[in-house]
Amino acid sequence: MITAGLCLGLAAGAAVSSQTIFFYNPETNVDNFATLKSEFDTYLASKGSFNFQPFSDRDTFEKTALGRPDSMYLLSSWHFSQLKSRLPLEPVLVGTSKGEIEQRKILTSKDVTSLAGLDGATVAGAGNEFYLRNILRQMLGPDKDAIADSVKVLTVPKDIDALMAVGFGVAKAAISSESSLQKLALINAKQSASLKVLATSEKSFLLIAAVPKQSLSKDTSLINAVESMGSLPEGERNLKLLGIDGWRRFDTLDPSLSKDLR
Amino acid sequence: MGGEDSIPWTLPSPKICASGDTMIRGKLQFSFLLLVFGISLLLMGRYAAAALNPARPKILIVNSDGTVEKYRIARDNFQQEIEHFGGKVIDLDLRASDDGATIERIIGSESPDLIYSIGSKAYQLTSKVSREKPVLFSSVINWQRFGRNNNSYGVANELSMVQELSLMRLMLPGATRIGIIYNPLYSKERVAQARAEAAELGLQLIEQTVGNNDYLRRALDNLLPKIDVLWLIADPGILTDRQVVTQIFSAVEKYQKPIYAYSDAYLSLGASLVVAADTPTIGRQAANLAESILKHEKISDPVQTPAGSHITLNICQLGKLRARYNEDALDSVNQLLECQ
Numbered sequence: 001m002i003t004a005g006l007c008l009g010l011a012a013g014a015a016v017s018s019q020t021i022f023f024y025n026p027e028t029n030v031d032n033f034a035t036l037k038s039e040f041d042t043y044l045a046s047k048g049s050f051n052f053q054p055f056s057d058r059d060t061f062e063k064t065a066l067g068r069p070d071s072m073y074l075l076s077s078w079h080f081s082q083l084k085s086r087l088p089l090e091p092v093l094v095g096t097s098k099g100e101i102e103q104r105k106i107l108t109s110k111d112v113t114s115l116a117g118l119d120g121a122t123v124a125g126a127g128n129e130f131y132l133r134n135i136l137r138q139m140l141g142p143d144k145d146a147i148a149d150s151v152k153v154l155t156v157p158k159d160i161d162a163l164m165a166v167g168f169g170v171a172k173a174a175i176s177s178e179s180s181l182q183k184l185a186l187i188n189a190k191q192s193a194s195l196k197v198l199a200t201s202e203k204s205f206l207l208i209a210a211v212p213k214q215s216l217s218k219d220t221s222l223i224n225a226v227e228s229m230g231s232l233p234e235g236e237r238n239l240k241l242l243g244i245d246g247w248r249r250f251d252t253l254d255p256s257l258s259k260d261l262r
Numbered sequence: 263m264g265g266e267d268s269i270p271w272t273l274p275s276p277k278i279c280a281s282g283d284t285m286i287r288g289k290l291q292f293s294f295l296l297l298v299f300g301i302s303l304l305l306m307g308r309y310a311a312a313a314l315n316p317a318r319p320k321i322l323i324v325n326s327d328g329t330v331e332k333y334r335i336a337r338d339n340f341q342q343e344i345e346h347f348g349g350k351v352i353d354l355d356l357r358a359s360d361d362g363a364t365i366e367r368i369i370g371s372e373s374p375d376l377i378y379s380i381g382s383k384a385y386q387l388t389s390k391v392s393r394e395k396p397v398l399f400s401s402v403i404n405w406q407r408f409g410r411n412n413n414s415y416g417v418a419n420e421l422s423m424v425q426e427l428s429l430m431r432l433m434l435p436g437a438t439r440i441g442i443i444y445n446p447l448y449s450k451e452r453v454a455q456a457r458a459e460a461a462e463l464g465l466q467l468i469e470q471t472v473g474n475n476d477y478l479r480r481a482l483d484n485l486l487p488k489i490d491v492l493w494l495i496a497d498p499g500i501l502t503d504r505q506v507v508t509q510i511f512s513a514v515e516k517y518q519k520p521i522y523a524y525s526d527a528y529l530s531l532g533a534s535l536v537v538a539a540d541t542p543t544i545g546r547q548a549a550n551l552a553e554s555i556l557k558h559e560k561i562s563d564p565v566q567t568p569a570g571s572h573i574t575l576n577i578c579q580l581g582k583l584r585a586r587y588n589e590d591a592l593d594s595v596n597q598l599l600e601c602q
Contacts, residue, residue, distance in 0.1 A: 029543075030593065031572075031596055032595060032596045035595070035598045039598065120559075122550060124569060152554075154543075154546060154550050156540070156543050157540050157543065157596070158593070160428075160429070161540075161570050164424075164569075165569040168424070170566050171569065183590075183591070184428075187428045188462075188463055237589060240590065241595070243593035245590075
């Protein structure tokens with residue numbers, strides 16, 4: 001509902017010649033869109049004629065936001081990989097968290113010891129169901145599609161919720177990032193210790209900032225404004241709302257890391 | 263009403279126009295009658311299939327009041343999720359109806375496979391007339407006061423103590439001495455549980471009891487200097503009226519301590535952190551549980567703890583108190599309150 005409201009705001013605001021940062025992340029369900037909008041707009045207002053537009057729904061995001069010139073897209077690398085064949089997008093920045101640019105997803109459980117035990121079970125995870133089933137398939141491997149199809153996916157707002165749901169028996173297993181399990185260890189060591197890792201995903205980038213290819217050679221003020229957020233306290237705090245604390249230029253990455261996104 | 267699978271509990275009778283004189287009108291009427299007949303057959307087939315096919319179960323949603331946002335969100339998320347499973351939904355809003363007769367009549371005529379009651383009123387009324395049908399509830403404040411029978415299931419409205427304490431630790435990692443003020447008459451067991459959970463998390467629960475005739479102010483003066491944060495629990499023996507709540511918040515302000523509360527209602531009074539159950543997740547969780555019930559799967563826990571949390575962090579208030587919060591956990595926060 002909030003997203004729909006914010007989208008209407010976009011239609012009115014976009015008529016002005018401002019540049020927009022569009023955000024959609026299928027890997028979280030935290031309904032913080034009003035906060036994101038307000039915090040980013042306040043921050044960006046001092047940097048130029050920029051505004052921020054978060055989305056909670058993938059279809060709405062893809063129909064409304066994509067293909068607009070003079071804009072920037074903050075996307076999960078999983079989503080970016082899906083879009084790059086359809087749209088001429090160029091990654092320009094990669095999010096960092098405590099110096100890391102990549103994350104790994106894990107599948108954890110308390111009392112399931114083998115993957116076969118997941119048949120028909122409830123698996124909790126943050127993000128939309130399409131993404132969660134996709135990452136589950138990747139983690140389980142091609143010969144376990146039947147198990148991946150049989151599970152009931154319970155989408156929760158954030159990784160910590162998914163991990164705790166396993167702790168008190170609402171779900172048999174949880175999909176989360178490795179760093180979230182480490183976070184759980186800091187706040188509830190007993191629950192964290194009771195969870196065993198059943199499967200892991202390949203590494204992927206944390207968050208990608210991409211621009212339409214035709215915009216690349218033009219005004220770079222928006223890219224500069226976003227990149228500088230990590231070096232200013234209030235900018236860094238806003239990035240932390242997205243789960244990152246800074247950026248690295250995509251073109252400075254080792255080519256072996258960046259080849260999949262090119 | 264929800265999506266295309268929603269069936270209103272009373273179907274309007276189709277009206278057929280009176281006949282005309284011309285051949286064209288007659289043909290049109292005949293075509294129209296054929297169309298109505300065809301649609302009726304389709305609908306009959308559809309409903310008959312729903313009744314006969316256990317994989318396409320019929321679910322009656324009894325909503326205490328469809329205008330209440332929390333109930334509406336739970337209902338919408340339930341419906342969205344149950345559609346994956348193929349469930350058909352019949353809606354009943356109790357806003358204009360205070361007795362169980364309407365529910366009983368619909369149960370008799372529709373014979374739903376499961377009844378999902380949202381809110382205390384719906385759960386209370388439905389439990390009385392459910393005729394052995396499984397009843398699933400959510401959004402019932404303190405469901406334990408109503409009890410449950412063997413065929414009732416639910417998603418609690420309150421987070422567990424371990425969730426509340428863990429999430430407080432996530433957001434306010436520097437707060438290790440947790441103050442709690444309670445009336446033993448109402449919250450003795452709950453606090454005992456909290457004490458055990460806090461110890462496991464490495465937190466110290468500092469307790470202050472207040473009896474019916476004790477002075478709250480004196481109790482607060484005794485407790486507040488010893489703690490890092492005051493954890494406000496829903497104790498009806500303490501939070502008796504607004505005056506008492508105001509008294510607590512002014513005492514806490516004097517001692518410059520943050521308040522950790524369970525409802526957004528305390529934000530305007532100066533609560534620093536509020537953690538509550540996430541309503542959309544409650545609806546999805548109820549749908550997940552409904553699917554298990556309808557598939558006759560083994561249900562290990564008939565009343566589940568809410569799996570999702572909703573966090574509001576009042577960084578304006580924390581700033582005034584010079585209290586630290588965990589910036590690395592900001593991606594878990596739903597709402598961030600800054601000073602205006």
